[in-house]
Amino acid sequence: MRKIVSVGGWLLFALFFAVQLVGAASAPDKIRFPYSPMSWNSLPWWMAKDAGHFERNGLDVDLFYEGASSVIVQAMLAGEANFAGLAGPAVVSNVINGGDVIQIAAVVKTFTVPMFSAPAIKEVAQLKGQKVAVSRFGSISHIAALNIFQKAGVTGVTILQSGGTPESAAMLMSGAVAAAMVPPPQSLMLKEKGFRELVGVKQFREWNIPVVENGIAARRGFVEKNPSIAKRFIRAAFEGIQTIYTNKELSIKTLAKYTKVNDEKILDESYRFSVEGLSKEGFMPPEAFSALVEQLVSQKSIDEAASKKLPLTSYFDNRYVNELEKEGFFKKLWQ
Template sequence: MTQFKYRRKSRFSPARRIGFSLLASLLLLSAPGASVAQIPSKVTVAYSAVSPIFAGVWMAKEIGAFEKHGLKADLVYISSGSITVQAMVGGNLDMTIAASNAVVSSILRGAPLVAVGSITNRPAMSLFVQPEITRPEQLQGKVLAITRHGSSTHFLTLFLLEKLGLQDKVKIQPMSGTREVDAGFRAGMVAGAVRSMKPGPKGRVLVDLPDLGIPFSMDLIAVKQDFYKNSPKTVEGMLKAYIEGVAALRTRKELAYKVLGKYLLGGGDALDEAYEYAVKYLDRQARVEPAVIQTVLNWENKGETSVNDFFDNMIIDRIIKEGFVEKLYK
């Protein structure tokens, strides 16, 4: 007699059984001791000039500092601080490093931004002029180049002309970007320009702006207020990456020269000048000093406005207190 074995039919379809298996796997991976590879958060960081003042963020990108802090960063060059800030407000940038006057002015006009860092708290530029100019009064009736209206070069040129008693006596010519300013200077189209580096081999320093004792941030590190509120860990990671980049300039000099050559598209003696400039002026801690905000507010005739409406050092102060910066130089 033939015997048949009864096989109980499963109540669940194959698709549902696969679903249960996947759920079980996820529960196992989420258990203590299990590890899941995290996908880095993608961030876009904009800088506003081809200048060694941005060497810190370039180094951060090249040494993998952003990835170290769980971020995949794309660097975007947008000529001029004022344009960079506009792109920040209306676009998809996560962080911008742009002229402090452009950042502060935009916040005054309602832009939802906050400064979370400063790359340097003094005006790291000089007024370079043609070799035949030896005295400030010789600039009267001549042309000085800037990148764009609202840029740091524009702000500092106006500030300097007022200090020299040459306000409204010198023509200011926007040239679009730093490379265009340098080209115009070398061609003799302009008498001079406020620049971080010598715009041409014949250029000479007429005024060194740090000597004026003006508290001024060359560029503030700014983010949108809602991003700062909703993604503080991402902001912290970006700031730590930047600070590591600044440290690497000093501790990895050979690589720093290669990085400067890559982003400045140059070499030779210009790299020596660029490296010395970056090491001299870039602050190790990247902290915003209230006085640099006040300088811009005074210029905008808004000196009574509270500086605390424009920046927040909370994350930077915590990074410093934890000893993060100090450890990078040991």
């Protein structure tokens, strides 16, 4: 009798242990995800969350707006997060300084911050000798402005740091600058007040400037040890983008929820920017990073000697996107 009870007890224990293992295996991976900016650029993360794509990929993602990319990178290096929604100079700068925050996917591969000007200015050439506002030195808006002047062959422009997008718009409206880099929703306000869009997304696309304006960043040490989580996060983000392209109503609703904007014109303009700017695959062109490094060196934002010691692949890793491509994920997603 004791043997029967003993065997029965062991069977119950084994069953209980097996149930615990199954439960542990099915528990979603928890991810803290800081992001920037608070605009349509972040719609892939919002949509992946609200449409259930993260959950279906076994991820429990805590989204939170952090602000400046440089602040997010510092928080990641301090161990507060392993993934983030950002791209650009902050990624290059941290690697130059010994950090391991890299880019693992691109979601916006064109400049999308438009340049607006006073009504009297009809072409970029007229900005020679004038003042132009960007949000911050070394920001995407700053890099985009430099590319505009390079493409237009314009020199002698004084670039001023406003502190943020609303401040750039205010400087333009007050007459303190002749032009400013201003994305939605402030860009719609400028249009309604008669300011001119000198350069927009269409022109940037025609120029075909290699860039990663926004994407998924991650701690290299973490994703190398957890490649499945990295791939599932990328999958969820691009499933979110596919939902954005195919479900305008839900996209507008999601934009309104996170941006706290209820103006239909602003939301519609933001949605237009998203379908014009969001990429359908996450491959990162190496030339985007070489161009960015060159620009940061020319601005003296990073040390030239230090940059020459590092291969371009120090700043990004396409392996996770490439694996998803080989598995047919992107092809099936857009069929």
